[in-house]
Amino acid sequence: MSGKLPRAIVFDVFGSVVDWRTSLIDELTAFGAERRIEANWVKLVDDWRGEYIPSLKKVYKGELPWMTLDDLHRASLETLVAGQGIEGLTEADLAYMTRGWHRLKPWPDSVAGLRRLKQGFIIAPLSNGNVSLLVDMAKGADLPWDLVLGCDLFGRYKPAPETYLGAARLLGLEPGEVMMAAAHNGDLKAAKALGLMTAFFARPTEYGPRQEYDLAPTGDWSYVASDIEDLARQLGV
């Protein structure tokens, strides 16, 4: 723990600020009922997110050219739909489903916590999502960001150093004046190695009821909180 305060706090978004799993399961279940399309929507959502890290790694390693998370989501959705034998989806359906990631809902503490933090700090997402996805999400979920940092600004995905250091550079701050806040220890580990401050809060049901990792801090992070409101409290705002 640390008494030092950052100037800016940048947040991981998927899982840390918004509950992608519940949001997408609810939305796709309703969508399927309305469109009368049969599928195991829970499995589709879990498998869709399961493709996230492998698809980022392909870009990271140069096996795929740079493309936005929207593009990666769309490509993995098409593969999964074919693999799971989901039939009857039109082009408009696939576009609508992919944009579901723009409509994710926040965890119960997120908006209130961010509003408090905004009073004392610059707050921004620092997400592998693209800027337009994050802006749509902020409009829909009322996330009061001061600015929006998506990885398309850097042409690299986290945990590439260019993302964390690029955020500090755009903010005109030293890395040590910026705090990465996330429910994922791996994100914080990469940020800390570059000199950023770090804040952890667990989201123990992000991956559903049987989540086995990121249930607790695994590093010596600057702050450990129970959620974003608790983080605001600890930071004195």
Added chain:
Amino acid sequence: MSGKLPRAIVFDVFGSVVDWRTSLIDELTAFGAERRIEANWVKLVDDWRGEYIPSLKKVYKGELPWMTLDDLHRASLETLVAGQGIEGLTEADLAYMTRGWHRLKPWPDSVAGLRRLKQGFIIAPLSNGNVSLLVDMAKGADLPWDLVLGCDLFGRYKPAPETYLGAARLLGLEPGEVMMAAAHNGDLKAAKALGLMTAFFARPTEYGPRQEYDLAPTGDWSYVASDIEDLARQLGV
């Protein structure tokens, strides 16, 4: 005039949203009195802004490498201070004065107008200012941007096409879905040539009581308003 609505509105900032001249004259006059430094602060401010276009052009033409507006402001300030024989300024003074551009005050209608527009549209600055300058300004002046687009994101200054088209690309929109809003006809001319929508509102005292240009629209802009609140009214929010 046009009945069509944009999806996003990007704003010129210096002169269009904030009153740089009055803000800096007030701040530097108070600063000079406190620091007991003799200068013609009005002349310094006018000459400082007078260096703006020439210094941008040097970057634009490649005579200077890319540098942020903060860097350009600092360089031109040093030249002017020497030329005007202003004495006694420390390094800290020069840094403070340069950061005066981060503390500019909005025109009376700006905050209320932007708040209204935010209800119906994505709103952002699209400014030659750097992101950190624009974020500091937004925090200080309560400008409710959805995201912050500074020209350091593109490594080019307006009116380079990369800035207007880069804004549309980051927003995931076609150029025709984005409206450039400014008190400067030249900015709108460049945006319109690339297919953006345009909105003009005059700021007849931006350059002081004897301003001779940008007093009225000189092109066929999508919207012409008296100020940002009037623009919101015309757009139905």
